[in-house]
Amino acid sequence: MNVCVYITQMKLNQDIKVAVDIVLFGYEQNQLFILLIKQKYGKYKDRWSLPGGFVKDNEGLKEAAFRELREESGVVVKNLEQLYTFGDDIKRDHRYRVVSVAYFGTVKPSAMKLKASTDATDAKWFPLEDIAKLPYDHKYILQTAYERLRAKLNYQPIGFNLLDKKFPFSDLENLYMTILQKKIDRRNFRKKILSFEFLEETDEIIKKGSGRPAVLYKFNLSKYKQSIKQGINFEIKFA
Amino acid sequence: MNVCVYITQMKLNQDIKVAVDIVLFGYEQNQLFILLIKQKYGKYKDRWSLPGGFVKDNEGLKEAAFRELREESGVVVKNLEQLYTFGDDIKRDHRYRVVSVAYFGTVKPSAMKLKASTDATDAKWFPLEDIAKLPYDHKYILQTAYERLRAKLNYQPIGFNLLDKKFPFSDLENLYMTILQKKIDRRNFRKKILSFEFLEETDEIIKKGSGRPAVLYKFNLSKYKQSIKQGINFEIKFA
Numbered sequence: 001m002n003v004c005v006y007i008t009q010m011k012l013n014q015d016i017k018v019a020v021d022i023v024l025f026g027y028e029q030n031q032l033f034i035l036l037i038k039q040k041y042g043k044y045k046d047r048w049s050l051p052g053g054f055v056k057d058n059e060g061l062k063e064a065a066f067r068e069l070r071e072e073s074g075v076v077v078k079n080l081e082q083l084y085t086f087g088d089d090i091k092r093d094h095r096y097r098v099v100s101v102a103y104f105g106t107v108k109p110s111a112m113k114l115k116a117s118t119d120a121t122d123a124k125w126f127p128l129e130d131i132a133k134l135p136y137d138h139k140y141i142l143q144t145a146y147e148r149l150r151a152k153l154n155y156q157p158i159g160f161n162l163l164d165k166k167f168p169f170s171d172l173e174n175l176y177m178t179i180l181q182k183k184i185d186r187r188n189f190r191k192k193i194l195s196f197e198f199l200e201e202t203d204e205i206i207k208k209g210s211g212r213p214a215v216l217y218k219f220n221l222s223k224y225k226q227s228i229k230q231g232i233n234f235e236i237k238f239a
Numbered sequence: 240m241n242v243c244v245y246i247t248q249m250k251l252n253q254d255i256k257v258a259v260d261i262v263l264f265g266y267e268q269n270q271l272f273i274l275l276i277k278q279k280y281g282k283y284k285d286r287w288s289l290p291g292g293f294v295k296d297n298e299g300l301k302e303a304a305f306r307e308l309r310e311e312s313g314v315v316v317k318n319l320e321q322l323y324t325f326g327d328d329i330k331r332d333h334r335y336r337v338v339s340v341a342y343f344g345t346v347k348p349s350a351m352k353l354k355a356s357t358d359a360t361d362a363k364w365f366p367l368e369d370i371a372k373l374p375y376d377h378k379y380i381l382q383t384a385y386e387r388l389r390a391k392l393n394y395q396p397i398g399f400n401l402l403d404k405k406f407p408f409s410d411l412e413n414l415y416m417t418i419l420q421k422k423i424d425r426r427n428f429r430k431k432i433l434s435f436e437f438l439e440e441t442d443e444i445i446k447k448g449s450g451r452p453a454v455l456y457k458f459n460l461s462k463y464k465q466s467i468k469q470g471i472n473f474e475i476k477f478a
Contacts, residue, residue: 016257060327085324085340088299101324
């Protein structure tokens with residue numbers, strides 16, 4: 001096929017494509033999951049990978065991330081946060097030079113209906129520890145996202161959207177232990193968290209199994225949002 | 240001019256350009272500076288802006304940031320950290336749809352020789368508070384970088400490369416007060432910082448003006464690096 005173009009101005013001589021990839025963490029019953037989709041086309045056809053794809057000329061980066069996630073998995077999320085832009089390895093994609101702007105988010109899988117479409121034939125939650133290999137540099141992107149999630153727990157009150165509206169304190173402990181993958185000192189943890197003042201005791205209690213009844217907590221949304229906005233400083237206060 | 244091309248495969252229909260921009264912070268004598276370059280070409284000719292430019296097809300993103308900084312200002316830095324990728328506003332550049340991967344770093348201006356070249360006619364350090372307007376969304380990029388720098392002070396031991404090898408404790412206090420733009424409680428600050436154990440007292444003292452002689456400190460590089468690597472957790476320890 002011959003194509004003729006009339007060139008009216010000097011074109012910038014750059015041939016790099018821009019894509020987005022999404023790492024969506026799910027948390028349910030003390031387990032951390034990752035949303036993967038099954039590739040419909042190309043070299044990695046039928047392989048599970050992170051949702052993602054090329055950005056359209058007329059859409060913003062974050063908008064592209066929401067769209068790709070929705071199209072490939074049916075999942076609509078409220079928030080995605082930019083993770084990192086991967087493009088130091090110029091051969092990370094065999095098709096083109098592709099720079100990928102990665103996003104991550106956290107949701108409750110049970111609240112989501114999965115439905116693959118466009119470039120994906122299937123979408124599914126995988127326990128984090130079951131994911132051994134992924135196409136492209138998706139494993140590296142996933143690791144970066146997981147490190148960020150863990151690091152953020154230390155300086156930002158995240159993870160609350162993964163719990164019920166009212167929850168016993170032990171649910172929060174379990175969430176932290178699951179994401180940080182280690183035991184925590186419960187007394188210390190409780191003291192710290194309560195000192196941040198975005199948790200409120202309700203007058204409701206819950207009784208599970210043979211355990212003692214537990215007070216339910218909820219979090220103070222405005223204080224919570226304020227502290228996220230400030231990038232918080234959980235502890236180090238100089239002023 | 241008519242150009243004919245033979246198309247051998249389906250091309251991805253995307254026309255987005257990828258650029259890098261660099262926010263370089265300089266710190267000297269209790270003042271924070273930003274490196275700006277004077278534009279040589281285009282709509283913003285003769286205007287001061289952040290160093291930056293388009294990524295070459297065969298170079299990594301970070302590599303492009305180092306190159307642009309070096310070409311436009313003569314400055315060679317050891318480290319640049321990825322800040323954020325700007326591309327939600329599809330009209331942030333009037334020339335093309337441009338996605339910009341922004342980097343930031345911190346240096347001592349006195350150790351740098353400035354020399355503009357390629358797309359810049361001049362390079363200069365500006366006190367942060369003197370920068371009122373910048374072309375494109377560079378002011379927004381600068382603000383984002385400054386917020387990140389301030390936030391990082393709260394959870395990572397940064398800024399030490401801005402001090403002399405051995406320094407009185409007051410230099411560190413001044414650095415923090417300058418970047419955070421507020422007075423700090425000196426006793427509290429000293430207690431916190433020393434508790435992190437990456438500062439070491441030397442057996443040297445310094446006497447400035449009429450003040451009391453002050454002990455010089457240096458920092459323990461291996462402990463410092465270790466804590467940066469861990470993303471630190473200055474305070475919140477659950478284990």
